[in-house]
Structures are given as C-alpha cells and as structure tokens.
Amino acid sequence: MERCFRGRCRGFTLVELAAVVGIAVSVGTVAAPMLDRSRSTVQGMSSEQNLRTIGRFSGMYAQDNGGAIFTYTWQPGVPYVNLRNGNPVVPGDEQIASSYELRDILYRATGRLEGIDRIRASTLRLMQRRYSHLVLADYLGGIVSDEMWVDPADGRQLGWQSDPLGYLEGCDSENPVPYSCDPMPGSDTNFGWDELALRQLWTFGSSYQIVPAAYLFDDRATYVPNTDTPHLFSTAPGMGSQDDLVTQRSFHEVGFAHAKVMMFEEFDRDQGDPLYFANEFARSAKLMFDGSVNTFASGAARRASYPVSSLVVPGEGRRDPQPFFQRYVPLDRFPDQPEVGKADEDQRYRWTYQGLLGLDYVQTYSGYGVR
Secondary structure (H helix, E strand, O other), X not given: OEXXXXXXXXXXXXXXXXXXXXXXXXXXXXXXXXXXXXHHHHHHXXXXXXXXXXXXXXXXXXXXXOOEOOOOOOOOOOOXXXXXXXXXXXXXXXXXXXXXXXXXXXXHHHOOOOOOOOOOOOOOOOXXXXXXXXXXXXXXXXXOOOHHHOOOOOHHHHHHHHOOOHHHHHHHOOOOOOOOOOOOOOOOOOOOOXXXXXXXXXXXXXXXXXXXXXXXXXXXXXXXXXOOOOOOEEEOOOOOOOOOOEOOOEHHHOOOOXXXXXXXXXXXXXXXXXXXOOOOOOOOOEEEOOOOEEOOOHHHOOOEEOHHHHOEEOOOEEOOOOEOEEOOOOEOOEOOOOOOOOOOEEOHHHHEOOHHHOOOOOOOOHHHOOO
16 A cells, blocks of 8 residues: 655555554454444344244234143143054153144144154153243244244354254264264263254254243142253152143233243343353343343342242141252253353242242342343
C-alpha cells in the first residue's frame, strides 16, 4: 500500500505496518468477547422464543384434548397395531407402552420401517423422561426434527438432528452420539446406554425437558429419582409393578401456573461452559405453565423435595418434605464438556414439593433477568 502527499508517494515502512497490525489485533482482542456475548445473547433470546412457541402449541394441544398436558397415552394391556407388520402389540407396563407409542410416532414421521436404520422400540428407559416433546411434535403433524426443539447454542444436538443416520457410523461419525464407542472417562455407566434403539433416538432429542410432575401422580409414590444418576428414574420403594405409574395430567390441576415450571433447558449454555440447570447460578430458560418464559436463577427457586418423603400417608396426613440433592453425572459426549457437576446440587423445580399443586418461584425477583 502507498501513501501520497503533494504528488509524491511512498509505501508503509515495516514499523508503520507493524503498528497498524498491532492496532487491528488489539481491536480484535477487545471486540471478540463483545461479539461472543452478543452471539450468546441472541442465542438465548432464540431459545426463549422456542419455548414460547412450544408453550403456544401445548395450549393448542390442551384445547383439543380436554385440557391435557401432552404426554404418552398408550396403556399397558391394550392391543395396538405395529405399523411395520400389521400385527397387534400389547405392552406389558407403562414403560413399554410409551416406548411402543414413541416408535409408532417415529414410524409415521420418518417412514423408517425396514432395514438396518428402521426405528426400534427401546424398553430400557421411560420415554417421558427425555422425549415427551415428540408427542407434541406428532400432534403438529410429525415435526420431529425441527430447530424449535433445540437451543441454538446446543451444537451437538443440532448436529445429530442434521445427520439422522449418523449413529450408524459410530466413532467414525464427525459428531458421534453418546455411547457409540468407548465412553469418555467419568461418564454415566448405567446399563443400556449403548443399545441401538437408544442411540438412534438422540437425533430426535431436545434441549428442553418437561418436569416429571407433568406425567407423574402427586398424591402417591410412583417414579422417584435414581440416586445413582440424574438420567434415570426408579420405581418408588414398595411399588412392585410399573403398571399405572404414569398418567396424563391436566392444566386444570396446576395450582400456580405463573410460578410453576413446565419445561426447562437442561443446561444453561449462555454463560460459557454449560451449567447444569440445578446449579445455583444457572439461568436456564424456563417455560411456565401460564405460557410465560423467564431466566430466573435456579438458586431463587424453592427447594426440591424427594417425592416419597412428601406424600399423604393414611392416618398421618402429608409428610414434611425432605430436600433432595444430587450430583450431575455426565453422559458420554453430552453436553459439550464432560465435567459439568462437581458437587451435590438441589434439583429445584425438577422435583417440586406438591407436584403440580406446588410452586417453584414464590415471588418475583427483579434481579434475575426476566425477559
């Protein structure tokens, strides 16, 4: 580059060029964090908008289904048709029933009924735990793969969604799904994660979870947290069968719709490293039962209550709630960082005292960034 003055031109000296480069680097160093913060803010707002949209659609579902909250409705002991071969299938318990219903939804949405990539039913997990949103997707016409279900900052989930058959490649995939090869050190080691039927479901996953109170009873022991891992539930002590442990709840049962969380981001990805929602400082976006969305800090929510400790006991009345703390155990390659929990954390609005009748945020906290 040349500079000209009164008809005379000369190039930049090395010293001058170095100074210009230095200034550019300095500006970039200052601007980069600002751009990162701006991008994070935009992604956070987009995630909140996703939840608002989900809230509107859940309201439409309720209007068409007698006020019901969307969840799996197939029942044990009832025959249903297996679309793959036309034969009847009769689920033996609630867990199998939800798995068969989920398979039916994905059969119709994807057409994957035959071959190595056909949709399979996993009977090892309770599908309400991570895939309740697919019931709403089915109601909307089978929109099972859509960015509406994913936090824009959730790069892994977006990658799995864009490559629905990537799970077949295992470790050779650019973005392998959890447990497709040797799990990373420290990952959840509970059985079944490497099951083919579970690995193929990751592409249909969501960044958002519905609270257990939306599909579990309030007034008796049903499923309770698994003390070994936050990713699984257990049947409550003394419950010998999985029959009739899940129900379709109603919006009419919600005591404080404005203060009760319905769905939430499992991880707050807008503060750098993903924070597990139970972390006191996490500000995960939350869809409330009245359709509003907020980013209240988790530490401002009421304490969690272990379900068995807060039931109504005949002759004794309701037991006092017992707090429930749990350490996050990372799943393999999910989220982006393998270590996100290093201490026991209060599970807050995930296991709220009194279920749908309870409330998560007792008052408005003006300092917690409601949008």
